[in-house]
Amino acid sequence: MTIRTRAPLILLVPALAAAIIALVPLWYLIDQAASRGLQAVVEEIWQRRTLTLVLRSLLLTISVTSASVIVGIFCAWVVALSGVPLRSLLLVLFSLSLAIPSYLSAFAWISWQPQLQGFWGAFIVLTFVCYPYVMLPVAAAMRGVDPAQQEVARSLGRSNTVVFFTVTIPQVRSAISGGSLLAALYVLSDFGAVAAMRYDVFTWVIYGAYRAGFNPSRAAVLSLVLVGIALVLTLSEVTARGRRAPSKLGSGAMRARRSARVRFVPLTVGFVSLIIVGLGVGVPVVSVLSWLTRSSYRVVQWTDVFYSIVTSFQIGILTSVVAVALAVPVGIAAVRFPSRLTHTIERSTYVFHALPGIVVAISVVFVGIRLLRPIYQELPLLIIGQVIIFLPLAVASVRSALEQSSIGVEEVARSLGVRPMKTIIRVTLPLALPGILAGGAMTMLSAIKELPTTLLLRPTGTETLATSIWKYSTVSDYASVAPFALALIVLAVVPVAVMSTSSITRARQL
Amino acid sequence: MSTQSAALVVDGIGHRFGALRVLHNVNLTLQRGTITAVLGPSGCGKTTLLRIVSGFERPTEGTVTIAGRVVTTAESIVIPPEQRGVTIVPQEGALFPHLSVGGNVGFGLRNRRSTTAKRRVAEVLEMVGLHGMEHRRPAELSGGMQQRVALARALASSPELVLLDEPFAALDLGLREQVRDETCRALRESGATALWVTHDQREALATADRVAVLLDGTIVQSDVPELIYRQPASRAVAEFVGDVVVIDGHVATDGLTVRCAFGQLNLADSHLAGSVFVVIRPEQLEIVDESTLLTTRATVIATKFFGHDGLIEVELHGRERAVIRVQSMNLPERGRDIFVRVNGLVRAF
Numbered sequence: 112m113t114i115r116t117r118a119p120l121i122l123l124v125p126a127l128a129a130a131i132i133a134l135v136p137l138w139y140l141i142d143q144a145a146s147r148g149l150q151a152v153v154e155e156i157w158q159r160r161t162l163t164l165v166l167r168s169l170l171l172t173i174s175v176t177s178a179s180v181i182v183g184i185f186c187a188w189v190v191a192l193s194g195v196p197l198r199s200l201l202l203v204l205f206s207l208s209l210a211i212p213s214y215l216s217a218f219a220w221i222s223w224q225p226q227l228q229g230f231w232g233a234f235i236v237l238t239f240v241c242y243p244y245v246m247l248p249v250a251a252a253m254r255g256v257d258p259a260q261q262e263v264a265r266s267l268g269r270s271n272t273v274v275f276f277t278v279t280i281p282q283v284r285s286a287i288s289g290g291s292l293l294a295a296l297y298v299l300s301d302f303g304a305v306a307a308m309r310y311d312v313f314t315w316v317i318y319g320a321y322r323a324g325f326n327p328s329r330a331a332v333l334s335l336v337l338v339g340i341a342l343v344l345t346l347s348e349v350t351a352r353g354r355r356a357p358s359k360l361g362s363g364a365m366r367a368r369r370s371a372r373v374r375f376v377p378l379t380v381g382f383v384s385l386i387i388v389g390l391g392v393g394v395p396v397v398s399v400l401s402w403l404t405r406s407s408y409r410v411v412q413w414t415d416v417f418y419s420i421v422t423s424f425q426i427g428i429l430t431s432v433v434a435v436a437l438a439v440p441v442g443i444a445a446v447r448f449p450s451r452l453t454h455t456i457e458r459s460t461y462v463f464h465a466l467p468g469i470v471v472a473i474s475v476v477f478v479g480i481r482l483l484r485p486i487y488q489e490l491p492l493l494i495i496g497q498v499i500i501f502l503p504l505a506v507a508s509v510r511s512a513l514e515q516s517s518i519g520v521e522e523v524a525r526s527l528g529v530r531p532m533k534t535i536i537r538v539t540l541p542l543a544l545p546g547i548l549a550g551g552a553m554t555m556l557s558a559i560k561e562l563p564t565t566l567l568l569r570p571t572g573t574e575t576l577a578t579s580i581w582k583y584s585t586v587s588d589y590a591s592v593a594p595f596a597l598a599l600i601v602l603a604v605v606p607v608a609v610m611s612t613s614s615i616t617r618a619r620q621l
Numbered sequence: 622m623s624t625q626s627a628a629l630v631v632d633g634i635g636h637r638f639g640a641l642r643v644l645h646n647v648n649l650t651l652q653r654g655t656i657t658a659v660l661g662p663s664g665c666g667k668t669t670l671l672r673i674v675s676g677f678e679r680p681t682e683g684t685v686t687i688a689g690r691v692v693t694t695a696e697s698i699v700i701p702p703e704q705r706g707v708t709i710v711p712q713e714g715a716l717f718p719h720l721s722v723g724g725n726v727g728f729g730l731r732n733r734r735s736t737t738a739k740r741r742v743a744e745v746l747e748m749v750g751l752h753g754m755e756h757r758r759p760a761e762l763s764g765g766m767q768q769r770v771a772l773a774r775a776l777a778s779s780p781e782l783v784l785l786d787e788p789f790a791a792l793d794l795g796l797r798e799q800v801r802d803e804t805c806r807a808l809r810e811s812g813a814t815a816l817w818v819t820h821d822q823r824e825a826l827a828t829a830d831r832v833a834v835l836l837d838g839t840i841v842q843s844d845v846p847e848l849i850y851r852q853p854a855s856r857a858v859a860e861f862v863g864d865v866v867v868i869d870g871h872v873a874t875d876g877l878t879v880r881c882a883f884g885q886l887n888l889a890d891s892h893l894a895g896s897v898f899v900v901i902r903p904e905q906l907e908i909v910d911e912s913t914l915l916t917t918r919a920t921v922i923a924t925k926f927f928g929h930d931g932l933i934e935v936e937l938h939g940r941e942r943a944v945i946r947v948q949s950m951n952l953p954e955r956g957r958d959i960f961v962r963v964n965g966l967v968r969a970f
Contacts, residue, residue: 517715519711519713520715520716522677522702522709523711523715523717524717524728525677525702526707526709527703527708527774528703528704528706529728537728538717542718542719
């Protein structure tokens with residue numbers, strides 16, 4: 112059997128700490144739900160309105176995910192295979208949806224089309240927020256498909272279109288299913304868009320139950336149902352992926368890809384792409400710009416904008432540093448020292464992948480009141496909440512970065528007399544660094560965009576870009592929203608552009 | 622052969638992956654300063670053997686002893702890989718992409734920034750013919766150069782043992798021979814003990830002091846290259862190492878000769894009896910112009926042209942077929958009758 116060294120304590124201790132922090136919400140949920148006994152929980156679940164809520168959430172999740180898969184695959188094909196000009200620019204434009212928070216996008220649509228609300232409003236907004244989650248992994252996977260296979264299939268008499276569906280798509284299926292899981296979990300946990308569109312799904316109702324303050328156990332029970340749905344989704348994706356192990360036969364070097372000429376009229380492809388970009392990024396950006404023209408310089412409190420930017424960045428940087436610092440030992444322990452313990456640790460950080468920020472926030476409040484009185488309503492507690500939410504994101508990117516560095520070089524290092532921990536420091540981490548930094552950037556961006564936890568846990572009197580946008584949007588004071596929204600979009604553009612192009616290029620080099 | 626002075630003793634190693642038996646009773650002794658090739662077809666367990674010796678895999682049976690210290694037993698990895706003084710040169714080099722050539726070569730040295738370490742790096746780089754390339758990045762180097770950096774890295778700390786895992790398989794033919802010869806020279810110059818696995822019999826015969834043939838998970842013969850070729854221990858070894866013509870034969874009662882489609886031939890060893898397979902190297906077969914007592918008549922049924930030489934396939938009167946290596950200057954045409962003479966002693970199994 113292959114030698115498996117036991118994970119050193121220096122890794123295990125921080126990894127365990129990460130797992131314990133990640134499991135805080137579970138403690139809260141079970142405590143709350145159990146406070147009224149099992150009977151009450153079952154009754155709460157079997158209520159007609161709970162079932163309606165489940166159906167509404169599932170309807171939104173399934174429809175948005177399906178639409179995201181269609182739009183995402185089309186966009187992936189455009190940027191990876193189509194050969195239309197300016198593909199790299201299109202990639203960045205497509206990915207920019209990620210930079211725009213769902214609540215901002217929702218308010219932009221409402222201010223443009225005031226009659227839009229409820230299911231269709233949430234559906235449109237969330238589809239254009241979610242499709243990059245499908246597009247990015249699928250485009251990377253499409254770039255990774257050996258062009259020789261497509262050529263062989265064509266030489267066997269299949270048309271370009273048939274080759275796409277019979278050769279390319281089957282090989283990127285695990286990327287599609289992984290991406291649609293991300294999209295589905297995002298829809299389940301999104302708060303901003305459904306709140307702005309007044310569409311009653313779990314997160315909105317949970318927020319209501321908490322805010323009204325009369326029914327914390329109902330909020331806890333509903334959260335548990337939501338976690339259950341997320342768990343089922345995750346497990347079914349894992350089983351679906353497990354059945355088809357991706358395989359590459361032979362060791363031949365892959366030839367450089369020559370993009371197929373677009374058989375469809377390039378104009379049509381370009382036109383459809385522009386509509387997608389227009390609806391996803393154009394609507395919010397144009398809305399924000401038009402709001403800006405409405406706000407005069409006298410109205411805009413530039414110092415408020417400045418302090419919001421500073422606070423947002425402070426929170427974003429702290430969150431990403433702490434999350435990555437915890438994710439690195441978890442990832443290393445799971446990838447390089449596989450054992451039941453390290454797998455359990457890793458999985459426990461994923462358990463609440465889909466846990467809405469609102470639930471995390473409530474449970475951190477609960478723990479804060481009970482155990483961490485001194486830092487309640489202080490910055491550290493907000494950071495803890497954000498870290499719990501974004502730890503899965505950081506662990507996933509650390510993990511994939513570590514998996515890309517081959518074990519071969521680490522074995523060489525050990526044969527040269529370097530101890531396992533030293534090998535990690537001198538070989539593993541430097542090689543994984545770009546991926547880890549990209550994960551850190553992504554975590555920071557997400558933390559800056561994050562709304563519900565920030566709303567509930569921010570120190571009294573502090574405003575971030577997200578909370579300022581929320582504060583003015585809910586009272587339709589779009590002129591005041593504009594400078595905050597513009598700042599948020601502009602600041603988010605750079606990390607998104609870097610992240611999207613690097614995820615595709617990395618796939619090409621492999 | 623004394624095991625006291627041996628750099629490596631592999632004793633009774635067996636290994637299974639689940640129900641699949643990969644290695645079985647493997648025994649191997651390497652004397653200090655020698656190069657040993659483990660020769661075997663792909664999938665015969667060569668890489669597994671190297672991983673066991675380097676300490677990345679634990680065998681299901683047997684022990685590994687390096688310089689008199691037991692490093693691995695079936696129960697445990699006694700000495701972890703980093704304390705064995707066994708360095709590896711993997712198939713694709715596996716250079717550290719984030720370090721310069723100098724950083725790679727000096728990776729395993731103590732006090733890497735000291736002048737002693739830097740001098741050592743320069744010294745081994747010179748040894749592999751990459752003088753003054755310390756500051757280049759691995760990505761800027763050709764495949765052959767990368768492989769030589771990997772070798773320099775493995776030699777830098779003067780290890781007990783260097784393991785090379787098909788180190789040239791990824792290189793193209795012309796480059797492979799050149800890098801192989803340079804590697805061999807560098808290994809000898811450094812006085813290192815090397816264990817080298819390969820499926821290329823020419824590579825093994827041309828470079829190693831000893832060749833161990835690994836077939837179906839066990840070492841069937843371990844000898845100097847000439848003996849492996851001239852006195853193969855079994856028909857399988859003969860067929861794997863070099864080309865052979867195998868025909869049916871019957872040993873004469875005196876046990877000294879064998880009767881077969883090529884007539885009465887002299888046997889190399891005399892303990893056989895009854896029906897046997899006669900194994901003849903193609904270069905033992907000679908085409909002659911005239912029929913004599915020692916020749917056999919044969920009909921050419923196919924020819925293969927390789928440039929400097931060629932192979933002709935002939936049918937003997939017993940309907941048996943044989944392949945004969947000839948100079949390409951005189952490849953006979955198809956359908957012609959020729960006379961074949963067998964030179965030297967033949968082996969039978």
